[in-house]
Amino acid sequence: MPYQRTLKSTACALAILGSLALGGTAQAQDAVNLRMTIWSANEAHLKLFNEIAAGFKKDHPNVSVTYESLPFETYTTALTTQIAGGNAPDMAWIFETSAYDFVKSGALYPLTDTLKAAEGYNLEDVGTGATERWTEDGKLYAYPFSTSPFAVFVNNDLVKAAGAKTPAEMIAAGEWTWDNAIETAAAVAKSGKGGLVVRDFNYQAWQYLTSVWNGWGASPWSEDGKTCTMADKPMADALTFIHDAVFTKKAIPGPGETVDFFAGNAAMTITQISRASLLPKEKPFSWDLVPLPKGSAGEYALIGQAGIGVMQSGKNAETAAEFVAYMTNPENSAKLSQFFPSARKSLLNADILKKTNPLLSQEQIEKVVISGIATGKVMPGHTGFAQIQQMVRSNLDAVWRPEADVPATLQRICGQIGPLLKR
Amino acid sequence: MAVAQEDARPEGRSSSPFWTIARRDSLTGFLFIAPQLIGIVVFVLIPLGLVFWYSLHEWNVLANTFTYTGAQNYRMLMEDESLLEVLGATAIFSAGLVIFNLSLALLLAVLLNQKLAGIAIFRTLFFSPVVVSLVAWTIVWSFLLQKNGGINGMLLTFGIEGPNWLREETTAMISVIVVQVFKNVGLNMILFLAALQGVPKELYEAARIDGAPAFKQFRRITLPLISPTILLTSIITIVGSLQVFAQIAVLTQGGPGLSTTVLVYYLYQQAFQFHFFGYGSTLSILLFAIVAILTFAQWQMRKRIVFYES
Numbered sequence A: 001m002p003y004q005r006t007l008k009s010t011a012c013a014l015a016i017l018g019s020l021a022l023g024g025t026a027q028a029q030d031a032v033n034l035r036m037t038i039w040s041a042n043e044a045h046l047k048l049f050n051e052i053a054a055g056f057k058k059d060h061p062n063v064s065v066t067y068e069s070l071p072f073e074t075y076t077t078a079l080t081t082q083i084a085g086g087n088a089p090d091m092a093w094i095f096e097t098s099a100y101d102f103v104k105s106g107a108l109y110p111l112t113d114t115l116k117a118a119e120g121y122n123l124e125d126v127g128t129g130a131t132e133r134w135t136e137d138g139k140l141y142a143y144p145f146s147t148s149p150f151a152v153f154v155n156n157d158l159v160k161a162a163g164a165k166t167p168a169e170m171i172a173a174g175e176w177t178w179d180n181a182i183e184t185a186a187a188v189a190k191s192g193k194g195g196l197v198v199r200d201f202n203y204q205a206w207q208y209l210t211s212v213w214n215g216w217g218a219s220p221w222s223e224d225g226k227t228c229t230m231a232d233k234p235m236a237d238a239l240t241f242i243h244d245a246v247f248t249k250k251a252i253p254g255p256g257e258t259v260d261f262f263a264g265n266a267a268m269t270i271t272q273i274s275r276a277s278l279l280p281k282e283k284p285f286s287w288d289l290v291p292l293p294k295g296s297a298g299e300y301a302l303i304g305q306a307g308i309g310v311m312q313s314g315k316n317a318e319t320a321a322e323f324v325a326y327m328t329n330p331e332n333s334a335k336l337s338q339f340f341p342s343a344r345k346s347l348l349n350a351d352i353l354k355k356t357n358p359l360l361s362q363e364q365i366e367k368v369v370i371s372g373i374a375t376g377k378v379m380p381g382h383t384g385f386a387q388i389q390q391m392v393r394s395n396l397d398a399v400w401r402p403e404a405d406v407p408a409t410l411q412r413i414c415g416q417i418g419p420l421l422k423r
Numbered sequence B: 001m002a003v004a005q006e007d008a009r010p011e012g013r014s015s016s017p018f019w020t021i022a023r024r025d026s027l028t029g030f031l032f033i034a035p036q037l038i039g040i041v042v043f044v045l046i047p048l049g050l051v052f053w054y055s056l057h058e059w060n061v062l063a064n065t066f067t068y069t070g071a072q073n074y075r076m077l078m079e080d081e082s083l084l085e086v087l088g089a090t091a092i093f094s095a096g097l098v099i100f101n102l103s104l105a106l107l108l109a110v111l112l113n114q115k116l117a118g119i120a121i122f123r124t125l126f127f128s129p130v131v132v133s134l135v136a137w138t139i140v141w142s143f144l145l146q147k148n149g150g151i152n153g154m155l156l157t158f159g160i161e162g163p164n165w166l167r168e169e170t171t172a173m174i175s176v177i178v179v180q181v182f183k184n185v186g187l188n189m190i191l192f193l194a195a196l197q198g199v200p201k202e203l204y205e206a207a208r209i210d211g212a213p214a215f216k217q218f219r220r221i222t223l224p225l226i227s228p229t230i231l232l233t234s235i236i237t238i239v240g241s242l243q244v245f246a247q248i249a250v251l252t253q254g255g256p257g258l259s260t261t262v263l264v265y266y267l268y269q270q271a272f273q274f275h276f277f278g279y280g281s282t283l284s285i286l287l288f289a290i291v292a293i294l295t296f297a298q299w300q301m302r303k304r305i306v307f308y309e310s
Helices: A002-030 A043-059 A076-083 A099-105 A114-119 A128-134 A158-160 A167-172 A178-190 A206-216 A233-247 A273-278 A317-327 A330-336 A350-354 A362-375 A383-396 A407-422 B002-009 B022-052 B071-079 B081-111 B119-131 B132-145 B150-157 B170-198 B201-207 B214-242 B245-250 B263-273 B276-305
Strands: A032-038 A065-069 A090-095 A143-154 A194-198 A266-272 A286-288 A302-310 B059-060 B065-067
Touching: A032 A043, A032 A076, A032 A317, A032 A383, A043 A065, A043 A317, A043 A330, A043 B119, A065 A317, A076 A090, A076 A273, A076 B263, A090 A099, A090 A317, A099 A128, A099 A143, A099 A302, A099 A383, A114 A317, A114 B022, A128 A143, A128 A302, A143 A158, A143 A167, A143 A273, A143 A330, A143 A362, A158 A178, A158 A266, A167 A178, A167 A286, A178 A194, A178 A233, A178 A266, A194 A206, A206 A233, A206 A302, A206 A383, A233 A407, A273 A362, A273 B022, A286 A362, A302 A362, A317 A330, A330 A350, A383 A407, A383 B263, B022 B059, B022 B276, B059 B071, B059 B276, B071 B276, B081 B119, B081 B170, B081 B214, B081 B263, B119 B170, B132 B150, B132 B170, B132 B245, B170 B245, B201 B214, B214 B276, B245 B263, B263 B276
Parallel strands: A032 A065, A032 A090, A194 A266
Antiparallel strands: A090 A302, A143 A266, A143 A286, A143 A302, B059 B065
C-alpha cells in the first residue's frame, strides 16, 4: 500500500513538473531573439537600427532584435566562422563581392514571398538592376539595402593652392577627364600634399580600382563570369595609366604611403558618398563632390552594394524575413537612405535625398547620387571571390613596382584565375 | 602481516576491498592532474582527432554540406602549386628567426651577465617587449615600416633613402623576422642568463690559470654547459616560428606575392577566407607533422650536442 501511494504521488509530481516544463517551453518558443551581424559600429547607424527594431516590437512584442558589429576588414571571415561553428546569426549584411557565394550556396532564406506579402511593401519599386546580384532562379535571397555610388571628393583649398583648375571648373568647361584629374592631383602632390587617393584600395583590395578602370571599359572577367578579361587591352591600358600616375607622375600615393583625404592631406579621393560623414567638423576645408572623371570609354558610374540576408539555418528564419520586410519597407528605407542610399525608385528624387543628406547640395545629389544609382555598374563579384581576389592581389604586387611589366603580369593573372572562373 | 590483514576482515567478506591503498593513491593522483588532463583532452586531443576527420571531408560551410572525400584533400596537397612557395617562405622565416633570435639572445645574455650598476634596467628594457600585446606591438611596427614611416624618416636624417620595407620581397621577410625577434628575444635572453649564472665560477678560474683566452673559455666551458638551454630555446623558438600568424596578418598579409605567406597564414586563408575547411584541416595536419618531426629530430640530436653535467 505505501508502495502504491509512493508510486501515485511520484506520477502526480512528474505530471505537474512535466506540464510546467512544457508551459515553460511554450513560453520560451514565444520569445524570439533575432541577431543581425553588421559591419558598422557607427553610433548614429546603430541608433537608427535600434529604433527600427523597437518599431517592429510594437507589432511583434515577443521579438527582440540585436545587432552585432563585426570589423569591416574581416567581416565575411568572421561571419563564415560563426556559421562553421554552428552559431550563425539570424540575419547578416553581405558584401556585393561575396554575394554570389551566399546567394548560390543555398545558405540564405528566400525573401520574395515574405516581401511581397508585407503590407505596402511594393517590391516592384526596387530596380531590377539593383536586385540582379541577389537573385537566383527568380527568387530574391538578400535585399540590397545600400546602393551607394562612388564619387570624387575634392579638397578645393589644396587644388587652388597648387594653382590647378578645380574639378568643378573642369566639369563646367567639359574637361573633366582622367588625364586632367591626374594632372591636378600631380600638381597638388608636387606641393607636398597627397594627390588622388583611391580609398580602401591600399594596394591590396584591387576591386576598388574598378572606380578607375571602368572608365576604360575594363573588367576583370566577362559578363557571365566565365572568362578572364584582365589581359585584354582595356585593362592593360587602364592599369598602365594607373601605374604611370603612381610611379611617373606621383599623382597617386604609392604603395606603403598612407595619406588621409578627410584629414585634409590629399587633393581628391574616390569613395562612396556615405563617407561624407568623415568630413572634418573642426578645421573644415572647402570641399566638393563630383562624379567620376571621363575615361577613354566615356562617362560611367560605379555603385557599391550591400545586402541583408536571412540565414536558412536559423530557427526563426520566417520571423527574421518578416523583420527584413519591415526594416526595408518604404518608410524605413527612407530613414535608412540618410546613410545607405536606397534602390527604391520612389526615393530617388532630389527632394527626399536632400532631406536625408543635408551635407550634399542639390546639384551634387542630382549629378552624383541620382545619376550614379541610375546608371552605375555594381562592383565586380564572383563565386569564390575571396580566393580569386587573393590570387589576383598576390600577382598584382608585381605591377606596383616602378619597373613593372603590366601586360605580362596580366597575362599571368589570367593564366592563374582562368580555371577558378570556370568552376 | 598479510595473514594478520586476512584475519582482520569482517565476517562474510571473502574478496579483498576494492579501494586498496595503491588504488586510492592513484585515484588521488588522477584527481590532482584531472584539470590539466581534461584540458588536454578537450582542447588538444579531441580537436586533433576532429581536424584529421575534417581533413577527409569537403566541408562547404555556406551550403552546409559535409561530404566524405577520402584522401582527395591529401592529393590536392601534393598538387598544390603554391604550397612549395609557402613551405619555402616558412623555412626561410623559421631559419632566419631561429638563427637571429638565438644569437641575439645569447649575445645580450652574455653582455648583461655582468655585475655593473644599473644592469637590471637594461635587462628589464630588453625583456619588456615580451609582455607587450603582440598585435599592438605589430601595429606600431607597421607604422614605423611604412615607406614614409618612422624608420625611413630616421634614415633620411643620415641622408639614406630607405627601402619600401613591407612592399619588397626581401625586405618584407626581413621585417617580419626582425619584428618577431625583437618581440620575443627577451624571453630567450632571460633563459640564457639563468643558464650562464649556473655555470660554476671555478671552471673559469681553472681555465684562466691554464692560460685559456676568453673566446676559448666561452667555446669550451660556457657553450657546453648551457647547451641544454640552447636545445630548449631552439625547440621553443622553432615551434613558435611555425605558428606565427598575427605579425603576417598585420604587416604584409602574406605579400608581396606569396613571399611572406607562411604555412599558418596559408592555412588561415584556405579555411577561413576561401571556406575550404577540409583542405585547411589537411594543411594543419601537415603543420602538425612538421612540428612533430622537427621536435623529435631535435630531441634525438640532444644526445650528440647537449652536454649534461650529471
